[in-house]
Amino acid sequence: MEWTRSETLALAQQSCTFCFGLGLRPGRAGTSTPCNCVFRAIFRACYEKFRLCVAKEKHVSRVSLEANLGQTRRSVWGLKNEEYTADFCLVSQRALSLREHRIFRFHYLLGADSVICCQKFGMDRGSFFHELYRIEQKLGRKFRELEPHALFPVDEYFNGTGRYEKSAIAVLSPYGVEDQSDEDEDGNVRPRSKKLLKFPIKKVA
Numbered sequence: 001m002e003w004t005r006s007e008t009l010a011l012a013q014q015s016c017t018f019c020f021g022l023g024l025r026p027g028r029a030g031t032s033t034p035c036n037c038v039f040r041a042i043f044r045a046c047y048e049k050f051r052l053c054v055a056k057e058k059h060v061s062r063v064s065l066e067a068n069l070g071q072t073r074r075s076v077w078g079l080k081n082e083e084y085t086a087d088f089c090l091v092s093q094r095a096l097s098l099r100e101h102r103i104f105r106f107h108y109l110l111g112a113d114s115v116i117c118c119q120k121f122g123m124d125r126g127s128f129f130h131e132l133y134r135i136e137q138k139l140g141r142k143f144r145e146l147e148p149h150a151l152f153p154v155d156e157y158f159n160g161t162g163r164y165e166k167s168a169i170a171v172l173s174p175y176g177v178e179d180q181s182d183e184d185e186d187g188n189v190r191p192r193s194k195k196l197l198k199f200p201i202k203k204v205a
């Protein structure tokens, strides 16, 4: 993915001495690279959402019908809160080293404070917070760049339909057949016409 200033500007820390609140800083070969303060902001937003999902009573959990365009089934039922917490944990486990993940688990998942963690891992306070910064930066980048369903922006994860479904349909339709969408160009729902297609194009593809 390509990072743009319009995205990083809102996330950057205004007092950051590396990017001066712009969110981008000069990288190699004249290119711009996102600042670490942006990655930390992304991690904190995702962590906040994770905590909300975990704290929610289980009977409040909501089942939602999600569009699944480009696949055999047009829509699937999902438990978004549970999916988000599972993704948060699994993506972190894959992205971090064994030692980083132990620190992450103790501090962020189990809630151990800095005093307990410093004793547990034999670190001084400064090294511990440096380690946390590195973990947050690593995960912040991962959460944003994850494909096809990034954990950030959070509202896109919960309300979006994914970014690549339209292109998936284009790949699966070699005959230039009309899109099977139930909506017309103005976004109005129209009744499905059975005469439109005689064969399932996905099976043919």
Ligand SMILES: [Zn+2]
Pocket (backbone or CB within 6 Å): 012, 013, 016, 017, 018, 019, 020, 021, 022, 023, 035, 036, 037, 038
């Ligand atoms: Zn910065």
